[in-house]
Amino acid sequence: MKQMLRKALFILVLLVAPVAELCAATGKWEVFSVRGVDYVRLDDVWSFYRFSKREGRPGFISYGAGDRTVSLRPSKQDFYVNNYRYILSYPVISENGMLLISTIDMSKLVDPVLRPRLTKSGKITTVVLDPGHGGHDSGAVSRYAREKDCNLALGLKVRRKLEAAGFKVVMTRDKDFFLTLGERVAIANRTPDCIFVSLHHNSGGSSASGIETFTLAPHGTTSPFARTRRTEDLAGNNQDSENIALATAVHSHSIKKTGAIDRGIQRARFSVLCTIKRPAILFEGGFVTNQQEGSKISSDNYQDILAQCICDGIVRYTYNTRHRPSSYRRGGSGSVRAGSSLHSGYVPHARGTSLR
Numbered sequence: 001m002k003q004m005l006r007k008a009l010f011i012l013v014l015l016v017a018p019v020a021e022l023c024a025a026t027g028k029w030e031v032f033s034v035r036g037v038d039y040v041r042l043d044d045v046w047s048f049y050r051f052s053k054r055e056g057r058p059g060f061i062s063y064g065a066g067d068r069t070v071s072l073r074p075s076k077q078d079f080y081v082n083n084y085r086y087i088l089s090y091p092v093i094s095e096n097g098m099l100l101i102s103t104i105d106m107s108k109l110v111d112p113v114l115r116p117r118l119t120k121s122g123k124i125t126t127v128v129l130d131p132g133h134g135g136h137d138s139g140a141v142s143r144y145a146r147e148k149d150c151n152l153a154l155g156l157k158v159r160r161k162l163e164a165a166g167f168k169v170v171m172t173r174d175k176d177f178f179l180t181l182g183e184r185v186a187i188a189n190r191t192p193d194c195i196f197v198s199l200h201h202n203s204g205g206s207s208a209s210g211i212e213t214f215t216l217a218p219h220g221t222t223s224p225f226a227r228t229r230r231t232e233d234l235a236g237n238n239q240d241s242e243n244i245a246l247a248t249a250v251h252s253h254s255i256k257k258t259g260a261i262d263r264g265i266q267r268a269r270f271s272v273l274c275t276i277k278r279p280a281i282l283f284e285g286g287f288v289t290n291q292q293e294g295s296k297i298s299s300d301n302y303q304d305i306l307a308q309c310i311c312d313g314i315v316r317y318t319y320n321t322r323h324r325p326s327s328y329r330r331g332g333s334g335s336v337r338a339g340s341s342l343h344s345g346y347v348p349h350a351r352g353t354s355l356r
């Protein structure tokens with residue numbers, strides 16, 4: 001048990017369930033510190049959610065209950081819930097015959113996604129749409145498409161659909177001009193009761209394709225997409241759970257309706273995500289550098305489909321965050337919550353969205 005030092009509290013907070021039911025779940029979780037990261041046993045996770053083993057993705061370990069299946073694999077960070085892909089902050093590890101998942105992933109990703117309705121959120125009346133780049137900054141460019149044009153065309157279509165659905169919409173840009181990242185964030189931060197959706201398209205090798213959605217990396221975790229040299233700056237924000245819920249809603253609608261390759265809901269410290277004080281995502285709608293996808297994302301018809309996916313995802317997110325049932329009994333009882341001494345950046349997760 002080298003380096004596996006600590007038996008600390010990974011507290012189950014009793015919210016809705018009777019005590020007997022809570023005890024029947026797990027009662028207390030053992031936390032193991034491995035190379036500076038806190039983990040819990042996956043066996044305890046399955047027990048808590050009352051999941052049993054089932055057939056799932058080839059090469060993955062799959063557990064689930066009812067219409068919900070979770071799949072993951074040792075040494076990897078990809079994590080699936082009902083076939084939608086997430087990227088964990090830390091790989092699942094195997095120590096002394098036990099499979100372990102980090103407590104930060106449990107409290108910031110797994111539990112808010114599996115039990116979204118245990119959470120709370122403020123009212124949302126407005127969507128700030130941020131078509132990336134503009135003016136002299138074209139973003140990704142290929143012979144098939146120019147990112148700034150695709151971002152703007154998609155944003156204008158999303159605006160029309162959101163307004164038809166009853167939202168107020170603020171565009172950071174509605175024409176081809178340049179804004180700094182700070183100006184984009186400032187617009188959102190001074191807009192009350194809003195969420196922030198930054199719209200981008202990707203570049204990569206000619207075969208790279210698919211949709212990916214970014215949310216801010218949780219406090220204290222590193223990210224492969226830091227885009228900052230301040231390695232000491234690993235701050236999170238107060239919207240972790242709203243961020244992951246919004247990402248889940250928009251991303252899952254988009255993957256389901258377009259059939260695009262699912263590159264996952266990922267963590268990043270992009271500038272627009274770091275300083276935002278509203279629930280926020282950065283959505284990458286496809287690769288301008290891929291011949292087939294580049295042609296699609298610059299077409300009016302596909303932009304219309306993608307815009308509808310984004311609008312539907314936002315509607316789903318706000319619908320779920322408006323409703324907080326007095327008791328919610330799917331999965332295990334109580335709430336997975338890290339003790340403050342273990343996770344200074346922990347924020348109780350907020351109301352989210354379902355995967356269905």
Ligand SMILES: [Zn+2]
Nearest residue numbers: 132139200201
């Ligand atoms: Zn971009």
